[in-house]
Amino acid sequence: MSKVPVTVAYGDGIGPEIMAATLAVLEAAGAELEVETIEIGREVYLRGNASGIEPEAWESLRRTKVFLKAPITTPQGGGYKSLNVTVRKALGLYANIRPCVSYVPFVESKHPDLDVVIVRENEEDLYGGIEYRQTGDSYQCLKIMTRPGTERLIRYGFEYARSYRRKKVTCFTKDNIMKLTDGMFHRVFEEVGAEYPEIEKEHWIVDIGAAKLADTPQAFDVVVLPNLYGDILSDVVAQLAGSVGLAGSSNIGAEYAMFEAIHGSAPRRAGQNLANPSGLLLAAVQMLLHIRQRGVAERVHNAWLRTLEEGIHTYDIFREGKSRQKVGTKEFGQAVIANLGKTPQTLKPVHYGEETENPRSSFPYRPPEERKVLVGVDVFVEFPGRIDDLVARLRQIGAERLDLQSIANRGMSVWPFGLGETLLAGPFQCRFLAKDASLGLSQRAIVELLGAVEAAGIEFTKTELLYTFNGVEGFSRSQGA
Numbered sequence: 001m002s003k004v005p006v007t008v009a010y011g012d013g014i015g016p017e018i019m020a021a022t023l024a025v026l027e028a029a030g031a032e033l034e035v036e037t038i039e040i041g042r043e044v045y046l047r048g049n050a051s052g053i054e055p056e057a058w059e060s061l062r063r064t065k066v067f068l069k070a071p072i073t074t075p076q077g078g079g080y081k082s083l084n085v086t087v088r089k090a091l092g093l094y095a096n097i098r099p100c101v102s103y104v105p106f107v108e109s110k111h112p113d114l115d116v117v118i119v120r121e122n123e124e125d126l127y128g129g130i131e132y133r134q135t136g137d138s139y140q141c142l143k144i145m146t147r148p149g150t151e152r153l154i155r156y157g158f159e160y161a162r163s164y165r166r167k168k169v170t171c172f173t174k175d176n177i178m179k180l181t182d183g184m185f186h187r188v189f190e191e192v193g194a195e196y197p198e199i200e201k202e203h204w205i206v207d208i209g210a211a212k213l214a215d216t217p218q219a220f221d222v223v224v225l226p227n228l229y230g231d232i233l234s235d236v237v238a239q240l241a242g243s244v245g246l247a248g249s250s251n252i253g254a255e256y257a258m259f260e261a262i263h264g265s266a267p268r269r270a271g272q273n274l275a276n277p278s279g280l281l282l283a284a285v286q287m288l289l290h291i292r293q294r295g296v297a298e299r300v301h302n303a304w305l306r307t308l309e310e311g312i313h314t315y316d317i318f319r320e321g322k323s324r325q326k327v328g329t330k331e332f333g334q335a336v337i338a339n340l341g342k343t344p345q346t347l348k349p350v351h352y353g354e355e356t357e358n359p360r361s362s363f364p365y366r367p368p369e370e371r372k373v374l375v376g377v378d379v380f381v382e383f384p385g386r387i388d389d390l391v392a393r394l395r396q397i398g399a400e401r402l403d404l405q406s407i408a409n410r411g412m413s414v415w416p417f418g419l420g421e422t423l424l425a426g427p428f429q430c431r432f433l434a435k436d437a438s439l440g441l442s443q444r445a446i447v448e449l450l451g452a453v454e455a456a457g458i459e460f461t462k463t464e465l466l467y468t469f470n471g472v473e474g475f476s477r478s479q480g481a
């Protein structure tokens with residue numbers, strides 16, 4: 001087998017110790033790796049690099065396309081960008097995969113049958129971090145979800161289920177409220193899911209789904225989620241499995257992949273040979289599968305399960321009377337090495353057949369062909385006076401092709417329908433619709449309307465253009481309208 005180049009970063013805090021233990025196990029297991037080491041994290045940040053990663057590191061990543069990463073410490077204080085977000089976005093790592101398994105009776109968990117894989121969208125949703133303060137008292141964050149971004153994530157979830165012979169894929173959204181963004185995610189789930197008839201599919205509204213997942217995780221198998229719900233629930237599930245110290249994750253893109261533990265750099269434990277290297281070791285197992293060294297991955301994973309079973313535990317999972325030996329990071333790694341070639345006796349051994357194909361991660365995308373028509377505009381205005389006054393002024397605006405249709409505040413209708421009790425804060429969302437929607441509007445008509453709003457002495461803070469797509473409204477209606 002020829003050696004596969006991989007980029008490795010030792011990170012900060014406990015990072016160097018858990019990485020050394022992990023690489024020692026990989027080497028002893030016969031992994032064919034050509035390791036390129038890069039520096040990332042605290043020192044790089046403190047040298048004045050705001051993203052915590054140097055240009056040479058990008059060159060290595062471009063070359064190897066595979067990244068095994070230890071956790072890093074983001075220094076406190078302003079100006080430092082999250083390295084994880086930078087790497088994910090720069091390399092297009094759109095899917096975050098976190099297998100969570102409980103190891104009862106060897107690691108305590110209320111859920112002995114937990115075996116769930118969280119597949120989280122990694123780039124979109126609220127994590128664009130696009131935020132605005134529009135008025136003195138209102139703040140907003142844009143939730144942007146795209147059809148190609150959603151489609152490839154959901155396809156990857158189904159491909160993953162197929163490759164690893166998982167039976168069911170569940171989707172969580174909040175599409176009863178967010179009918180356009182989460183609604184699209186749900187719809188794509190149904191459409192793509194139809195191409196995988198052998199896999200069971202289900203959808204839950206995220207709140208009750210999360211409650212069910214926390215209560216009865218054995219009812220779930222693979223779960224695909226938008227970014228924010230996935231961020232929260234992947235930690236919940238890892239904790240339900242017994243410890244966040246035990247889970248590894250992969251970040252998969254069409255071309256690149258990054259593997260890491262799910263925990264952070266635990267600075268208080270650093271340099272004491274205390275930390276549990278299991279999360280990073282299991283991430284490395286996922287890396288070995290990715291680079292198709294499946295036999296080595298299987299040896300490492302089974303040796304690790306055997307070590308866990310033998311009660312050889314680091315402090316975080318050690319329990320007096322149940323565990324047999326409390327060990328440090330290095331000794332745990334050595335115990336795994338001593339178990340290479342053995343399989344667990346109580347826990348289920350893993351089998352990664354050489355014949356298994358890796359899940360596909362690159363998918364062609366065909367944008368839908370639709371007729372897009374501009375039918376109106378929401379003009380958000382800051383107006384300190386009474387609504388009647390605002391309505392009177394807006395209605396005087398002589399827009400030839402647009403009518404004032406409604407005014408809402410924080411999504412709640414306040415005119416022509418509204419209740420006096422509604423708190424009025426932040427901008428008013430004034431909706432103008434084309435007098436004749438079938439004709440559509442020009443952008444010039446919108447510019448003229450804005451000119452008239454400005455001339456009426458009303459301060460607008462932003463606009464959103466309103467379109468229909470094949471006649472279907474591409475905008476939400478306000479509540480109570």
Ligand code: NAD
Nearest residue numbers: 070071072073074245263264265266267269275276277316
């Ligand atoms: P953390 O995960 O580092 O620690 C949380 C708790 O878990 C601590 O009590 C810690 O001692 C324990 N712990 C974590 N990993 C362990 C291990 N392998 N073995 C034994 N115990 C372990 O989270 P935190 O304290 O919130 O963050 C510390 C630093 O890590 C911060 O600078 C944060 O930005 C960074 N961080 C980095 C990553 C990453 O690089 N992927 C992820 C999360 C946090």
